Amino acid sequence: MSEAGEEKIPEAAQGPACKSGSRLEMLLARGEFVVCGEMAPPQSADGSLIERKSEYFRGFVDAVNLTDNATGIVRMSSIACATLALKQGLEPIVQMTCRDRNRLALQGDLLGAYALGVKNFLCLTGDHQCMGNHAQAKNVFELDSIQLIGMVRAMRDEKVFQSGEEMKVAPRVFIGGAENPFADPFEFRALRVAKKAAAGADFIQTQAVYDLPRFEKWMEMVRERGAHEKLAIIAGVLPCRSARGLEYQKEQVPGMSVPDELIRRMKAAEKPEEEGVSICVETIARLREVEGVRGVHIMPVMWERILPTVVEQAGLLPRPEVGDEE
């Protein structure tokens, strides 16, 4: 390979104690067990939806993810939703995928979002467009998530664009990545975290955990590589409303592992919604015991109003204030 050589990550990349000053960063730095939540942007131009949904998140989570045309379905842009969320007093995490934007658009959007007050960015490769509602689209994918993380880190720490040219004011952002411990090849999954840490990620949010033994095995491999000390692992959970929902994830979502036992439990439950919450709360309790897990990321897909209940039953209230001292 001639051009795309090994990325040299200078010592400075380890960064100062405070990289962005985001609430998420501060709480993690203080050793708090953080809570993130995922909010789906509206599938229309109705910005007031963000306002309404914010009720379910304010005071219950430390930061909220705004997805970026997730699963290839067009929604209001993540950055626009993040600015609306900021107005609602929420701390947004902007998701950026490499599917729809090249390095020019990604850098430009990062600068813009930062100028609008966004401090957390989750760098993703993105679901393939054929899974969504615009399968005829041409994709970009000229960077992968690890390269995107590296690019954002270089902008923040070295004040350079991908071109190597310098900028006057760098975006001081907190950089996230994602990992799916349940996808294959399994042996690669911890290495990806290590590579993301090396590229400059500050935190990792994982795919929803149902299969705890596999998650624990993965965490063990992450710890072997020492990656959990270089970045914060935030484990994903997904409160599920029905057995059918779980079965759908098991069968239709690539790279998901859902134990049959959970599906049986949901099927046997008289009130599946309550059972779904219980499963989620139990999962959070077990995740808190796993060494190296620094928080949870709750993804209440199509069921955002349940979020306060989950956080409360998990005993994660009240959420700490940044100014608070323990």
Next chain:
Amino acid sequence: MTAQEMAKPVRKPLAVPEKVPATQRVLVVGGGVSGGTAARMLLGFGLEVVLVEKGAGAQPFEGQAGAELLTEARLVGLEGNFGDFKATIEAGGQIVWRTVGAVVVAVGVRTEPAKEVPLAITLTDFRRRMAAGEPIRNVCFLMDLEQSTPLAEFSLGLQFAFEAAQKKTSVYFLCRDVKVAEEGLERLYRSAREEGVLFIKNEARPTIAPLAEAASIQVMDLSPGAGSHLSRLCLTAEVIVVPEAFFPSEDNPGLAALLATDLDTKGYFQPANVRLAVGRTNRRGLFVLGDCRGPSSVAETIERAEATAQEIASLLGEGEKKVDWPVAVVDPEKCAYCLTCNRICPHKAAGMNLEEESAVIYASACYGCGLCVAECPSVAITIEKFSDAALVSSFASGGAG
């Protein structure tokens, strides 16, 4: 091209050899019941036999002339075609080559004995003893021991019980229930009963104690009409037979690739094709016999081995074989060397001529089916009798214009 144009023969037909060599020697891989039977018969027909046996010993050859026994040996390569196969054999650490006219593969199956039963032998061992003609006074088959015996093994047990009874051996057949869910099984069961096989319904593991030259077996007979409710039976049998589970050998996929033949979905050399009965395969001169085609009874195994030996003898003739079947021919000028024929030929008759940089169809292996002719992208292959011209000639005159 119009049909009329197509109907005109464009070039002279390419030459098909009149005769192909037919080496008077047969390679037999595996020296079990079927391999041994085939080998002995082939020798009897005056053909030479090279017997390749994995183990240290094989079925006795009676020191016949023309027989070569290679023990601790395996086939590692097979080039060439019918009449002129070049076999590479590893024997006792040495590599040897043999030219043979036909190949018989009879490598057997892998078996796993059922849960250990004291003093018992397996179905395969029993068959071996029967085949060797050992006199057995009485035998007790124990089926459905830990779990229900699979149908294939059950039917073999039934078959052996029947065959043993025919040889005046007294036979007890213990099982949870008689399985007849396969064509012919019901009939076999009735014949076995008629021959005197005693069926005993049994659900518990019997107690077995050794006697001087036999074993005593205590069971509860649950058959309807077996006395009050539970009657304790005490049987004496010289031989106790338990089923084993049969599995295709792990070597089969590698061997099949080497032989350029196919396995069925289970991994046996059993072509899903009624035309390939007896021991035939997709290739002329290549035969597969015995349990590696799927477990079968002694009688059937021997019958197939004999029929195959006869077929080989008639195929190999007397040193040369007249090509009296239609053969496809490649025009090297037109051939794009794309290997489509090589991939599509079911008989593995299409190879590569590295010097000509062209495909070549071996007359000895070709069946003249025309699959390659239909698919050749360069229209480089023809079968004289079934050319494009011949196929469209009847309606070419019908007025395409």
Next chain:
Amino acid sequence: MIVGKGKPVEEVVAMVEGYDRILVVGCNSCVAVCMAGGEKEVAVLASALRLAFRAKGREVQVEEAMTERQCEWEFVETVREKVERAQAVVSIACGVGPQTMARKFLDKPIYPGINTSFMGQPEEIGVWSEQCGGCGDCVLDEYGAVCPIARCAKRMLNGPCGGSQDGKCEVGNDTDCGWQLIYDRLKALGQLDRLERNVGPKDWSTDRDKGPRKIVREDVRV
């Protein structure tokens, strides 16, 4: 080789609807071998066109011709006579062929009869798979000779995405996960350490992204 597939016949019929003399030209190279544009396919398409026009009550003359390689001037020249006789030409060479014809026969409308898809290989009779993306800067050395650009749906250079499961890609259609293949291959070669390294963004200027490409070999050219 370059792999393509014939266009639906009705699409071709619609292209040449108004003409009375049509020439169908194939190519004896890649597309012949991938059973899309060889002599047989020329005969089938020509036959289909004749039947199509006959069903519409028109007798249209459809001639057939083959070129050795339709991407080359000299070979295209060999069918000049037939081209000049025709009012329109249907080329079933890869996308290069019709363009070579169009540059050679300025007054002749040339229509494509196949959809050219990718550079790939035959997997088995009737199955072809994409293997090379023609990115202009080969990276196979790093990936055990399994191309992440052509064989990963997201062209990822640093490892598999989260949609890889049981060796298959999230795009479905029984597509193999390119990264599973890379991983398995490097594991077998004992070269998994190659994957530990962070690979920076690729320079795509050697790909299509710098506009139509041209290779000029000064050592060959005089």
Next chain:
Amino acid sequence: MNGKLVAFCCERSGMVAWQEAQANGGLPAELEVVAVPCAGRIGMVHLLKAFEGGAAGVMVFACIKDSCDSLRGNLHAEKRCESTRAILRSVGMEPERLEFCSIAPPMGAEFSEVVRTMMEKVSSEEREG
């Protein structure tokens, strides 16, 4: 169209069945039989040429499943018939004019039946067309 029917027959099955059917009588005079070594020898082009030559209906008689001497010849033939039917559809002809038929050597009566059905089909098409 000249109302002819063309039957491509595998020598091992279709041809034998045809001979039996012929011996029993009653095959239409319009029937033309083309012998092939295996149905897998037939290409799409031969089927189309038959129609170009004026055939009103074309039939392919191949061995039944798992009894083809060339193992997959009958399957290839069936696939090519499917593709040819698709072409007939796109050129505005009735795909029913092409029939693929699995047949065993002694099935002379079935052979006659397939031909008779095809004859009826094409003559009703002619009337409607």
